[in-house]
Amino acid sequence: MWYKSAGNDNDVVISTRLRLARNFKGLNFPGKMSDEEADSVIEKVKNAVVNSGTAISDSFKYIDLRKASNIQKLFFLEEHLISSEMIEGKGPRGVLTGYDDKISIMINEEDHIRMQCILGGYDLYGAYDIINKIDNIIEEQIDYAFSEKYGYLTKCPTNVGTGMRASVMLHLPGLSITGNISNIVAAVNKLGITVRGLYGEGSQAKAYIYQVSNQVTLGISEEDTLSKLKDVVDMLIEKEREVCKTLYENNLLAFKDKIARAYGVLSNAYVMSSEEFMNLIPYARMGVNMHIIDNIDSIMLNTLLVELQPAHVAMQADVDSDLRRDEKRAEILRERLKGRV
Amino acid sequence: MWYKSAGNDNDVVISTRLRLARNFKGLNFPGKMSDEEADSVIEKVKNAVVNSGTAISDSFKYIDLRKASNIQKLFFLEEHLISSEMIEGKGPRGVLTGYDDKISIMINEEDHIRMQCILGGYDLYGAYDIINKIDNIIEEQIDYAFSEKYGYLTKCPTNVGTGMRASVMLHLPGLSITGNISNIVAAVNKLGITVRGLYGEGSQAKAYIYQVSNQVTLGISEEDTLSKLKDVVDMLIEKEREVCKTLYENNLLAFKDKIARAYGVLSNAYVMSSEEFMNLIPYARMGVNMHIIDNIDSIMLNTLLVELQPAHVAMQADVDSDLRRDEKRAEILRERLKGRV
Numbered sequence: 025m026w027y028k029s030a031g032n033d034n035d036v037v038i039s040t041r042l043r044l045a046r047n048f049k050g051l052n053f054p055g056k057m058s059d060e061e062a063d064s065v066i067e068k069v070k071n072a073v074v075n076s077g078t079a080i081s082d083s084f085k086y087i088d089l090r091k092a093s094n095i096q097k098l099f100f101l102e103e104h105l106i107s108s109e110m111i112e113g114k115g116p117r118g119v120l121t122g123y124d125d126k127i128s129i130m131i132n133e134e135d136h137i138r139m140q141c142i143l144g145g146y147d148l149y150g151a152y153d154i155i156n157k158i159d160n161i162i163e164e165q166i167d168y169a170f171s172e173k174y175g176y177l178t179k180c181p182t183n184v185g186t187g188m189r190a191s192v193m194l195h196l197p198g199l200s201i202t203g204n205i206s207n208i209v210a211a212v213n214k215l216g217i218t219v220r221g222l223y224g225e226g227s228q229a230k231a232y233i234y235q236v237s238n239q240v241t242l243g244i245s246e247e248d249t250l251s252k253l254k255d256v257v258d259m260l261i262e263k264e265r266e267v268c269k270t271l272y273e274n275n276l277l278a279f280k281d282k283i284a285r286a287y288g289v290l291s292n293a294y295v296m297s298s299e300e301f302m303n304l305i306p307y308a309r310m311g312v313n314m315h316i317i318d319n320i321d322s323i324m325l326n327t328l329l330v331e332l333q334p335a336h337v338a339m340q341a342d343v344d345s346d347l348r349r350d351e352k353r354a355e356i357l358r359e360r361l362k363g364r365v
Numbered sequence: 366m367w368y369k370s371a372g373n374d375n376d377v378v379i380s381t382r383l384r385l386a387r388n389f390k391g392l393n394f395p396g397k398m399s400d401e402e403a404d405s406v407i408e409k410v411k412n413a414v415v416n417s418g419t420a421i422s423d424s425f426k427y428i429d430l431r432k433a434s435n436i437q438k439l440f441f442l443e444e445h446l447i448s449s450e451m452i453e454g455k456g457p458r459g460v461l462t463g464y465d466d467k468i469s470i471m472i473n474e475e476d477h478i479r480m481q482c483i484l485g486g487y488d489l490y491g492a493y494d495i496i497n498k499i500d501n502i503i504e505e506q507i508d509y510a511f512s513e514k515y516g517y518l519t520k521c522p523t524n525v526g527t528g529m530r531a532s533v534m535l536h537l538p539g540l541s542i543t544g545n546i547s548n549i550v551a552a553v554n555k556l557g558i559t560v561r562g563l564y565g566e567g568s569q570a571k572a573y574i575y576q577v578s579n580q581v582t583l584g585i586s587e588e589d590t591l592s593k594l595k596d597v598v599d600m601l602i603e604k605e606r607e608v609c610k611t612l613y614e615n616n617l618l619a620f621k622d623k624i625a626r627a628y629g630v631l632s633n634a635y636v637m638s639s640e641e642f643m644n645l646i647p648y649a650r651m652g653v654n655m656h657i658i659d660n661i662d663s664i665m666l667n668t669l670l671v672e673l674q675p676a677h678v679a680m681q682a683d684v685d686s687d688l689r690r691d692e693k694r695a696e697i698l699r700e701r702l703k704g705r706v
Contacts, residue, residue, distance in 0.1 A: 277692065281635035288633030294622035351618065 025103070025125050027326035031145015034322040035313045036261045038193040038233065038329070041104070042151035043140035044159055045178045045187035049167040053179040054117070054132040062116035062132050069131050072165035073120055073158070080157075084122035084129075089113070098335035104142055109133055127158060134179050135187075137162065144326060146257065148190055148250050174242065182239075186246050191237030192257045197306045198267035199260070200232045208260070216240040217256045231302040231329075236260065272314060283311035291361035295347070296354040301332055320361060332356060366444070366466050368667035372486015375663040376654045377602045379534040379574065379670070382445070383492035384481035385500055386519045386528035390508040394520040395458070395473040403457035403473050410472050413506035414461055414499070421498070425463035425470075430454070439676035445483055450474055468499060475520050476528075478503065485667060487598065489531055489591050515583065527587050532578030533598045538647045539608035540601070541573045549601070557581040558597045572643040572670075577601065613655060624652035632702035636688070637695040642673055661702060673697060 026039050047053065048065060057065070066086075073084050089097060089110055100106045105128040106119050117132035123141075130138040139162070141155040169177040176187035183189070199205040209219045216239045221230055236257055238249045272279055286307035290296070309325050311317035330336065332353050337343070341352035367380050388394065389406060398406070407427075414425050430438060430451055441447045446469040447460050458473035464482075471479040480503070482496040510518040517528035524530070540546040550560045557580045562571055577598055579590045613620055627648035631637070650666050652658035671677065673694050678684070682693035 277635060277688075281695070284633040284635050285630050288629030288631075289626050290629075292625040292629030294618060294625050347618075354622070 025330075026142040026144045027330050028124075028323065029144040030322040030326070031143060031147055033146040033261055034144070036194055036196070036264050037146035037257070038195055038326055039142055039144055040147045040151050041140055041142045041189075041191045041193070042148070042155045043138060043189045043191075044155055045135040045176065045183045045189075046137040046139070046159070046162070047169040047177055047179070048136050049169045051136070051169075054113075054115070054134065054136060055179075057115075057132075059116055065136050066116055066118060066131050068166055069129065069137060069162065070120060072162045073122070073129065076161045076164070078157075078161055080123055080127075081161075083124070084120045084127075086118055086120050088118045090116065090118075095335050095338055099339050102330060102333040102335050104128075104140075106130055107133055107138070123154070127154065129158070129162075135183070144323070146192060146261070148192070148254055148257075152190070152246065152250060183241050185240075185242035186244065186249060188241060188246055188249060189237055190250055190253050191235050192253070194234050194236060194257070194260055194264070195232060195306065195309055196234055196260065196264050197232040197310055198264050198271055201271065202267055204263070204267060205234075208263070212236070212256055213239075215252065215256060217253060232306045268310070268313070279310065279314070280316055283307045283314070283316050287311060287317055287361070290357050292358065293354045294358075295350045296332075296357060297346075297350050298332070298334055298353070301328075301353065301357075305329065324360060328357070328360065366671075367483040367485045368671050369465075369664065370485040371663040371667070372484060372488055374487040374602055375485070377535055377537070377605050378487035378598070379536055379667055380483055380485055381488045381492045382481055382483045382530075382532045382534070383489070383496045384479060384530045384532075385496055386476040386517065386524045386530075387478040387480070387500070387503070387507075388510040388518055388520070389477050390510045392477070392510075395454075395456070395475065395477060396520075398456075398473075400457055406477050407457055407459060407472050409507055410470065410478055410503065411461060413503045414463070414470065417502045417505070419498075419502055421464055421468075422502075424465070425461045425468075427459055427461050429459045431457065431459075436676050436679055440680050443671060443674040443676050445469075445481075447471055448474060448479070464495070468495065470499065470503075476524070485664075487533060487602070489533065489595055489598075493531070493587065493591060524582050526581075526583035526585065527590060529582060529587055529590060530578055531591055531594050532576050533594070535575050535577060535598070535601055535605070536573060536647065536650055537575055537601065537605050538573040538651055539605050539612055542612065543608055545604070545608060546575075549604070553577070553597055554580075556593065556597060558594060573647045609651070609654070620651065620655070621657055624648045624655070624657050628652060628658055628702070631698050633699065634695045635699075636691045637673075637698060638687075638691050639673070639675055639694070642669075642694065642698075646670065665701060669698070669701065 051057065051061060054062065070086055074081055097111045100119065101108060101111060103125065105121055105125060107130065110117060110130055110133050115132065119131065120129040121127065126143060127141050139155055139158050141151045143151050171177055175185040178184050178187055196205060199208060212219055218237050218239045220235045238253050286304040290304050290308060305325065305328065308317060312321060312325060334349060337349050337353050341348065343349050343352055392398065392402060395403065411427055415422055438452045441460065442449060442452060444466065446462055446466060448471065451458060451471055451474050456473065460472065461470040467484060468482050480496055480499050482492045484492050512518055516526040519525050519528055537546060540549060553560055559578050559580045561576045579594050627645040631645050631649060646666065646669065649658060653662060653666060675690060678690050678694050682689065684690050684693055
């Protein structure tokens with residue numbers, strides 16, 4: 025699990041994700057295949073990974089999404105192991121997870137293969153190295169749909185080329201509170217970089233968390249994509265730190281108060297909705313960054329961010345009603361956030 | 366200090382106060398005396414108490430209110446050692462405090478002598494016994510204005526007779542939340558019993574705290590006054606407990622949550638206004654009563670109720686601005702409310 029290590033620049037960066045889209049040569053895209061073809065895609069990818077004889081191959085396990093319950097599928101979604109498309113999808117499809125769930129290989133999603141690596145903190149090149157190795161392992165067994173002119177071919181034209189989506193999840197309370205974020209998003213968009221809310225396309229930024237990723241995959245190399253994204257993320261980290269420093273210096277007491285109250289509620293409540301949790305957690309993170317909260321760290325914050333999502337809580341508690349889930353969420357918080365600010 | 370012992374029925378009753386109004390025979394009431402006469406009243410009362418040779422006499426000290434600063438006077442008011450009339454008043458006036466500040470004898474307030482005893486918890490007869498002893502001690506030296514027909518004579522006709530005001534301070538969140546309190550107040554008023562908010566006449570009930578006292582002093586004995594008040598207070602205690610039990614049973618999770626959140630904010634905040642404190646403290650008291658909060662007790666609650674009032678905080682911190690005072694209030698709370706729910 026990516027969230028078990030905080031990684032670099034974890035005051036601002038939550039995680040780094042690298043995703044490659046690949047397709048089989050000479051085969052229809054998912055949705056236009058027969059079930060037999062889809063099954064054979066699954067078998068071939070599984071065999072390519074599991075029988076690769078590499079150090080990593082033993083760590084993989086396959087999850088058949090046709091057999092998974094709704095709550096399990098939501099759980100995998102919350103872990104970022106699958107996309108929401110895979111929940112809705114029909115036909116044979118599944119996911120291979122490995123390397124302590126830091127790697128997931130979705131089979132028969134939009135493309136035949138969507139492989140991704142998520143790491144805690146800021147580590148674009150680390151994630152790229154890992155996913156590149158997986159890509160090579162699979163390519164040893166499977167012929168990819170590839171055009172000399174365009175690069176890797178994908179179902180959606182927006183992925184043709186590198187088939188790569190690199191994204192960095194950032195916590196930007198300073199830029200959000202001051203309103204600077206909208207200008208930055210507009211400027212960054214012109215550079216071919218997308219800034220989105222926590223749960224991908226179209227969603228609002230929850231808890232001041234933004235996902236920053238490359239827009240363009242065609243006519244650009246992987247190296248240039250990473251370097252361009254890195255420049256933008258470096259800039260965002262620096263600006264966020266600057267703004268926070270000024271904000272804190274000018275309103276220290278108000279921030280300490282807001283942070284401590286948020287922590288007081290998080291660590292004491294008996295009922296906690298997902299929405300309220302998402303409203304309060306940024307203050308806990310600011311508190312950790314400002315060394316006002318010293319009994320938890322970034323790893324705990326990221327863990328809570330994942331594990332207090334609805335399906336995670338429901339899986340733990342075997343609860344069905346919203347109230348019981350909100351009660352369980354509060355119970356977990358009280359256990360985890362022992363002590364006071 | 367009354368608030369250093371919790372006393373009887375302290376889940377509902379905060380304190381019991383017994384006050385007697387007395388005047389010198391053949392002397393104008395305060396406000397119509399010369400300064401020389403006022404000074405002589407002070408000397409005579411001081412001598413009567415301090416030189417009484419009783420076990421209690423050594424404990425008394427005299428505070429000259431003409432020499433007290435505004436903040437000191439507010440401090441005494443918040444301790445219930447003086448009335449607000451004594452702050453505004455002019456001319457020689459002061460207060461004798463003794464018996465660990467559970468007794469205060471105001472000199473040249475509305476009447477020449479206003480002696481009172483405050484005890485923690487529910488103890489009407491205990492308070493009456495003590496104040497009766499003080500009354501006897503003073504009466505040995507001073508001739509009171511007394512009419513065979515009416516009883517003790519006082520400046521305001523509403524005190525003529527026994528000159529006694531017995532009052533019990535009650536915490537009634539259950540009756541308040543359910544709205545039952547208004548019917549009860551109306552019914553109780555017809556019995557000659559007054560129900561007021563925390564700071565006496567005309568003030569709204571703060572923090573669900575009510576002062577219940579006898580209205581009538583004329584044509585009724587002290588014993589009958591106490592017994593009538595006791596009946597009403599007994600009834601209120603019983604009803605409050607009943608209502609709370611039902612409230613808690615029907616909404617346990619909601620109450621636990623509200624209580625725990627209030628405690629989380631009280632014990633963590635860095636800025637706490639007097640108003641917010643008064644809004645939150647009833648939940649802490651419910652938490653103590655419900656055994657949800659077990660690291661503080663009624664004594665701590667009563668102590669906070671007194672010591673977090675504006676002048677008390679200002680005296681401790683030597684602060685002048687509202688913000689600094691609210692900061693100091695939060696600091697005291699964080700120290701006192703260690704640990705979590």
